[in-house]
Amino acid sequence: MSTEPTLMDWLEPPAHGLNDLKGKIARRDSLKKAVAGSAALAIVVCTTIAFFHDGIGSAAPNAPSNGEWQAAISTRVEGLSVINGAALELSARDADTRIYLVSTMPEKPRPGSG
Amino acid sequence: MLDENEFEQLYRGLEKRLFNIAWRWTWNPAEAQELVHEGFIRVWARRAKIDPSTAERYLVRTLINLCHKRARRHRRWTRIREILPLPQAKPAGPEASYQEDSLRRAIESLPDKQRDVLLLTEFTDLKQHQIGELLGIPPGTVASRRNTALRRLKETMHEH
Numbered sequence: 704m705s706t707e708p709t710l711m712d713w714l715e716p717p718a719h720g721l722n723d724l725k726g727k728i729a730r731r732d733s734l735k736k737a738v739a740g741s742a743a744l745a746i747v748v749c750t751t752i753a754f755f756h757d758g759i760g761s762a763a764p765n766a767p768s769n770g771e772w773q774a775a776i777s778t779r780v781e782g783l784s785v786i787n788g789a790a791l792e793l794s795a796r797d798a799d800t801r802i803y804l805v806s807t808m809p810e811k812p813r814p815g816s817g
Numbered sequence: 818m819l820d821e822n823e824f825e826q827l828y829r830g831l832e833k834r835l836f837n838i839a840w841r842w843t844w845n846p847a848e849a850q851e852l853v854h855e856g857f858i859r860v861w862a863r864r865a866k867i868d869p870s871t872a873e874r875y876l877v878r879t880l881i882n883l884c885h886k887r888a889r890r891h892r893r894w895t896r897i898r899e900i901l902p903l904p905q906a907k908p909a910g911p912e913a914s915y916q917e918d919s920l921r922r923a924i925e926s927l928p929d930k931q932r933d934v935l936l937l938t939e940f941t942d943l944k945q946h947q948i949g950e951l952l953g954i955p956p957g958t959v960a961s962r963r964n965t966a967l968r969r970l971k972e973t974m975h976e977h
Contacts, residue, residue, distance in 0.1 A: 716836035717850050721828050724854050728861055 819864040819872055827872055828857060835880050837940045841924055841932075842884040852887060856880040877941060878951055881933055888929065923973035931966035938963050 717723075819827075832853065839849035856879045860867060867875060924932065930952075937948045938959070949956045 713833065714837055714840055714846070716832055716853070717846055720832055720836075720850060720854075721825065723850075724828065724857055727854055728858055731858065 819860070819867045819869050823869050823872070824857075824861060824864065827860075827869075827876070831873060831876060834940045834942075835876070838877075838936045839880060839884060841936055842888055844921060848887075852880060852883045855883055874943075874947065874951055877937070877943070881937075881951075885929060919974055920970075923970045926973055927966050927969060931962050931969070934959055934962040935966040935970075 835853045835856065836846075836849055839852040840846065843849045843852065856876050859879050860872060860876050924935075927935065933952060934948065937943060937951070938945075941948075943951065945959045946956045949959045952959070954962075
């Protein structure tokens with residue numbers, strides 16, 4: 704017979720352990736799906752924005768060159784600015800905003816028009 | 818590939834054993850169950866890659882890792898409590914007998930490696946060589962660590 708000490712008696716785990724575990728797994732699965740869904744939505748939104756950005760910036764018939772585009776869209780406004788004759792009052796919060804206005808862009812001559 | 822039935826069987830077969838191991842790391846039934854469940858959740862998440870014949874060992878290994886991680890965090894927190902003027906943890910309730918308390922202190926005083934071997938030999942059906950494989954040590958080392966752990970336990974218990 705062994706004279707080694709035993710490590711106390713066996714303890715019973717809390718009841719309903721399997722059901723609790725299933726609940727935890729289900730909650731994690733649904734959380735994962737929600738996160739995956741959000742990520743997929745974000746990808747769709749980004750892809751759409753990129754598509755339209757490319758469409759306006761380079762694929763459109765009258766699209767300006769990159770330099771023109773940047774010069775036009777990066778118009779930095781501070782305080783009171785005038786764009787295309789229209790006075791825009793900008794609050795201090797907007798002072799650092801870059802204005803993206805397609806209407807301010809110089810028009811590129813159509814091929815064969817000039 | 819581990820299917821749902823096999824997973825449930827695995828849980829029913831191992832829950833009590835793993836709980837008893839985890840309890841001797843946490844000394845708290847809710848935390849022990851949390852660790853056991855976390856181990857099973859990880860197995861479930863990797864069920865497509867897990868061979869049912871090795872699932873038990875994978876699970877035990879995962880649980881040991883979780884217990885070690887929890888113990889490291891607990892020790893760090895204990896050191897912080899010693900340094901900072903935070904309220905002290907509540908003493909054990911009256912239900913904790915003197916013998917339980919001293920046994921707990923004795924187990925706590927064991928190095929992690931000896932504690933692993935002792936708990937695995939006490940609370941799993943794993944053979945010495947399987948425990949050795951699990952911990953990455955030869956079977957002879959399993960036996961010697963177990964003997965050392967038991968000797969230290971006896972000594973510590975006699976001291977108190």
